[in-house]
Amino acid sequence: MNQEELIKPEVEILLEKKESLLEEGEDYLKKLGPGIITGAADDDPSGIATYSQTGAQYGTSLLWLAAWTLPLMAMVQEMCARISLVTGRGLAANIKHAYSRKVLYVCTAILFIANTLNIGADFGAMSKAVQLIIPSIPFSFLVIFIGIASLFMEVFIPYKKYAKYLKWLVISLFSYVVTGLIIHMNWSTLLIDGIIPHITFTKTQILLITGILGTTISPYLFFWQTSQEVEEQIAEGKTTAHSRRGTNASEIKNMRIDVWTGMFLSNLVMFFIIAVCANTLFVGGITNIETASDAALALTPFAGKFATLLFALGIIGTGLLAIPVLAGSTSYAISESLGWKEGLFHKLKEARAFYAVIAVSIVIGIVINFLGINPIKALIYSAIANGIVAPIIIICIVHISSDHKIMGHFKNSRLTKAIGWTIAFLMGITAIAAIYSLF
Numbered sequence: 001m002n003q004e005e006l007i008k009p010e011v012e013i014l015l016e017k018k019e020s021l022l023e024e025g026e027d028y029l030k031k032l033g034p035g036i037i038t039g040a041a042d043d044d045p046s047g048i049a050t051y052s053q054t055g056a057q058y059g060t061s062l063l064w065l066a067a068w069t070l071p072l073m074a075m076v077q078e079m080c081a082r083i084s085l086v087t088g089r090g091l092a093a094n095i096k097h098a099y100s101r102k103v104l105y106v107c108t109a110i111l112f113i114a115n116t117l118n119i120g121a122d123f124g125a126m127s128k129a130v131q132l133i134i135p136s137i138p139f140s141f142l143v144i145f146i147g148i149a150s151l152f153m154e155v156f157i158p159y160k161k162y163a164k165y166l167k168w169l170v171i172s173l174f175s176y177v178v179t180g181l182i183i184h185m186n187w188s189t190l191l192i193d194g195i196i197p198h199i200t201f202t203k204t205q206i207l208l209i210t211g212i213l214g215t216t217i218s219p220y221l222f223f224w225q226t227s228q229e230v231e232e233q234i235a236e237g238k239t240t241a242h243s244r245r246g247t248n249a250s251e252i253k254n255m256r257i258d259v260w261t262g263m264f265l266s267n268l269v270m271f272f273i274i275a276v277c278a279n280t281l282f283v284g285g286i287t288n289i290e291t292a293s294d295a296a297l298a299l300t301p302f303a304g305k306f307a308t309l310l311f312a313l314g315i316i317g318t319g320l321l322a323i324p325v326l327a328g329s330t331s332y333a334i335s336e337s338l339g340w341k342e343g344l345f346h347k348l349k350e351a352r353a354f355y356a357v358i359a360v361s362i363v364i365g366i367v368i369n370f371l372g373i374n375p376i377k378a379l380i381y382s383a384i385a386n387g388i389v390a391p392i393i394i395i396c397i398v399h400i401s402s403d404h405k406i407m408g409h410f411k412n413s414r415l416t417k418a419i420g421w422t423i424a425f426l427m428g429i430t431a432i433a434a435i436y437s438l439f
Contacts, residue, residue, distance in 0.1 A: 034228035035255070037163070037325070038077060038221050039262025040170040043269045044322030045125030045291075045315050046118050046382070047215040048176075051270050052295030054208050055277025057287045060193035062205070063278070065212050066271035067194055072423050073217045074263040075416060076394060079401040080222050081255045084229035086410050088244025091226040092336035095396050098406075101337070103396075107219070107389050108333045114385035115220050115330045116361050117378045119323060120368030123147055126319035127369075128293030129312040140370070147366040150323040155355050159344040160235055163228075166324070172317020173269045175310040179299075180272040183307060185279045194271065206433050213430050214386035216270070217423065219393050220329040227332040227343075229255070234345050252410060276307075290374075323362070331357035387431035394424040 054062050080091055087094055095104050127142035153162065199205065230244065238244045281289065281298050289295050296311035328344065331354050335342035340353040348355050368378070398420035402412040412420065 033163070033167075033232055033258055034225055035077065035081065035258030035260070035262035036170055036265065037166045037228065037262070037321070038225045039259075039264070039266040040166075040173055040318070041224070041322045041325035042073075042216060042218065042221060042263075042266040043173055043273075043318050044118065044215075044326070045122045045129075045319045047270075048273060048315060048318065049121070049125060049289070049291050049295070050208070050211040050215055051273040052277045052281075053289045054212065055274040056281040056289045056295065056298075057208070058205065059278040059282040060189060060275065061198040061200075062208065062212070063190065063193045063271065063274050064195060064197045065209070065216075066267045066274065068197065069213065069216045070263060070267045072419075072426075073221075073266070074260050075419050076217060076397060076423060077221060077225050077263060078256055078259045079397050079412065079416070079420065080225045081229050081259055082247075082252065082407070082410055083397070083401050084226035085233075085247040085251055085255060086245070086407050088230065088233065088238070088241045088246075089226075090230055090332055090336050090342075091223050091393075091397070092333045094226075094400055094406075095393075096337060098400055098403075099396060103392070104337050107393055108337050110385050110389040111219050111223070111333055112330050112361070114382045114389070115326045116364050117368070117382040117385070118220075119326050119361060119365030120373070121378045121382070122319050122322060122326070123365050124369045125291050125293055126316050128291060129296060129315035129319075132293060132296055132308065132312045143366055143369045146319075147362050150320070150327075151359055151362045154324045154327065154344070154358055155348055159231055162324075162344065163231075163235075166321055169317050169321040170265070172314050172321070173265060175314035175317070176269050176272045176276065179307045179310045179314075180276050183276065183279060185275060190275055206430075210387050210430050210433070212270075213427060214382070214390070216266070217390060217394075217427060218386050219390050220326055220386075222329075222393055222397065223333045224325050224329040225259075227329070227336075231343060231345055234343065247410065327358045327361045327365075330361050331355070387427060388435075391424045391428040391431065394420065394427060398424065 054065075083094055084090065089097075092104060092108065095107075123143050123146055126146050127139050130142050130146075131137060131139060153165075157165070199209075233244045276299070277289070277295055281287070281295065284301070286298050289298065293312065293315060296308050296315065299311055300308045332342055334340075334357050335351075335354045338353075341351045342354040343351065346354065398412070398417060400406055401420075402417045404411050
């Protein structure tokens with residue numbers, strides 16, 4: 001037997017392994033949907049500004065929040081998705097059936113205010129980021145153009161195509177990871193501070209922690225996750241609530257892979273943004289960061305123009321991803337609360353009220369940028385509004401997902417229920433501390 005004959009079987013084995021890995025990779029990617037989009041939308045320009053400010057003001061001392069919030073947000077999102085898969089309805093519709101409508105109306109009103117403030121801040125951040133790349137374009141023009149373009153895409157592009165575009169925008173998040181890898185960072189310090197909590201209980205730090213919790217464990221993600229699970233089922237042909245009701249172990253497993261992947265990506269990006277700003281801005285004595293674009297511009301002396309470009313592109317990409325999630329989650333919540341026909345799979349003429357809410361939210365977001373409102377104050381108020389309503393909604397989520405009559409054998413385990421109540425308690429305490437620190 002010659003050498004060629006000896007090598008041939010080994011080559012065939014390697015090719016088979018390669019094909020097997022490619023098939024597994026394709027199968028894994030097919031399982032990614034609402035969870036990966038929800039997780040990526042969590043890192044919107046407002047969130048990026050909060051993380052940048054955290055790294056610039058406190059270095060790596062609050063880096064541990066990226067690791068510690070991951071299981072908390074993933075557990076809540078997993079409960080939301082499971083509720084939707086079992087009941088075939090969105091979160092607001094489930095809350096309406098289980099609780100007094102007054103509770104839902106109050107939560108939805110606060111959600112509208114918080115999301116609209118967020119949208120306004122995101123439009124401003126995206127426009128400033130574009131100006132970092134093309135300075136000659138006026139800010140006012142960019143705000144209006146981005147707002148109208150966001151509205152047009154969400155209203156007129158069919159859901160199937162739109163969901164694919166949103167998935168591709170997830171790639172923009174890796175710009176922050178790349179930025180972290182091209183600059184010099186002390187990885188041993190990052191590892192220690194990324195695990196061990198450090199809290200000084202100052203007013204500024206409490207507000208920042210509230211902002212981080214408000215942008216990671218955020219109500220708009222709860223409503224979007226459940227509604228997108230419904231949209232996915234409708235795209236598969238389950239057009240009635242009855243046909244969507246019920247699930248199986250395989251669907252639950254795929255959903256968990258999707259959710260945990262999305263939440264891991266979200267917190268990985270949070271980790272790198274805080275780390276990059278800590279190792280450049282904080283070290284360089286630049287602690288006054290008001291917007292995400294401020295952070296991008298401030299990187300130039302320390303990490304070069306390429307890092308600034310990557311940061312700016314990330315702001316634009318995550319903004320394009322987050323705006324439809326913010327506006328859409330508000331519309332889903334209001335439409336389900338009031339019994340309106342809802343869903344991105346509908347055409348405009350079929351769900352005028354649903355799309356009207358999206359339009360109003362986006363238009364107000366545009367107008368906010370011309371009222372002279374400080375972007376950081378808008379983010380703080382948005383975070384506090386989220387902090388107030390989040391514990392209430394989490395209580396509803398935990399209660400519904402633990403109810404055997406609703407969930408059957410897919411109800412929460414004792415451990416999941418205990419973690420859910422703990423999350424609600426922590427969010428409540430943080431919100432109270434933030435409100436107290438303002439006075």
